[in-house]
Amino acid sequence: MVTVIESISEMREFIKQVKLQNKRVGFVPTMGALHEGHLTLMREAQSVSDIVVASIFVNPTQFGPNEDYDAYPRTWQEDITACQRAGVDVVFRPRVVDMYPEGWGTWISVEQVTEKLCGQTRPGHFRGVATVVTKLFNIVQPDKAFFGQKDAQQVVVLMKMVRDLNMNVEIVMVPIVRDEDGLAKSSRNTYLTADQRTAALVLSCSLAFAQQLVRQGQRDVDFIRNEVQGKIGAEPLANVEYVEIYSFPELQEVRTVSGKVLLAVAVKFGATRLIDNIILEAKE
């Protein structure tokens, strides 16, 4: 039976006991509205940890003023059942007022890798992510923490933060989980109309196409980006925010595909903003 802990001090006390037994703690931070992507993270954590903690916390500091904090799906009953099935031992569900009490104000800012991609249209987003993840890490003290490649830039930011601040945790990136037709799992997919849902398949299709290009020997970053941009742009319901290629995990500008590069896209379908990505690797 999964245990639910809401109090920060109770969570600390639980972890203290776990640490005294020298057990390995795996941690999956989430905002709830759990889907197969999250459950994959939990199962992955379960396979390499003695204790799995998942947090469910819709973090206000990573939403912009015009973003969907209030509308973000909250499905607590389904989430707790899903956690239990996925082998989670403890669900940590702190209250906003305990995480950000009156007078709170200390921020973690990761430079460079936060400024591009989603950072351009979501100023402050990664500062909010880095800050809440640091707080959760300090409370849960995991040996390993699991994040989905779906939010690839988030993974890059957190890996840099952990390295730069000498944190005692390993960030594990888990591959994207997709619906059978290719759409990347996302809590925000529930916002899509049927037509938008169909149109959104252009994302995974164009990423797969780019992978084919690289497999066929294409190495020119501009060429690949233009092809992907063209394909997505041809979908009438799609409104491209960015199609970008950077080295991975450094997120440096590159002109040719060599080693690992991240092809990442952000596209709006109506008011719903979806992201997707693929890591391309040139094998000479």
Added chain:
Amino acid sequence: MVTVIESISEMREFIKQVKLQNKRVGFVPTMGALHEGHLTLMREAQSVSDIVVASIFVNPTQFGPNEDYDAYPRTWQEDITACQRAGVDVVFRPRVVDMYPEGWGTWISVEQVTEKLCGQTRPGHFRGVATVVTKLFNIVQPDKAFFGQKDAQQVVVLMKMVRDLNMNVEIVMVPIVRDEDGLAKSSRNTYLTADQRTAALVLSCSLAFAQQLVRQGQRDVDFIRNEVQGKIGAEPLANVEYVEIYSFPELQEVRTVSGKVLLAVAVKFGATRLIDNIILEAKE
């Protein structure tokens, strides 16, 4: 015999072993040039910990571009002897290039309490302090960390950081240590000429005078501040940067002395900037 560790990974390994033995770690971060103030911190740590770690690291990120990073006194041989005498078990002396490698860039910013007092003339100073202390905390994982009241604002900033980020460490503030004539111990006192050294006594004298005023029933913050400002201003070699009174430890503006308030001063003698402070408490 005190052990010196220069490598971050060796320090981590040492701490890992210590933690497995369930020992309490006390930590004294310093920039070296140790004086009796530091040694008091170390003895205090020693009295409540199983293992005492002191770090000696002149942290470049807390010095402004026109400050004394290069000139800051470095007295390694004396420091190591002093640490040994004070009961330190391990001196951690990381290299700048290991703490801030190529491409490094993640900062901790504490809001509000960093903007007043020394924050006005030393922009970025407390960001550098909060960041390096976080890094050192993550490496050394202390149960308690010891800081001198001499840098009272630094203590306030670090206490807020620890609380806001849910860090697993207790910040212990240790009273100011003074020379027999009253001058607060500081590594920067070595910069003073004999005349400046004498003139600088006006700091501790005026703080003691303020304490007398409060003991005699004076509660008016403006009155006390003006008295102190007048006394220091009357010293020809003194160049006042600030004389301020705030609630402690919140650093909120106050008009009357009630509960604990911090009277803090920053004064230049020639090119040497000294700070001093006293916590005044109204006992009704």
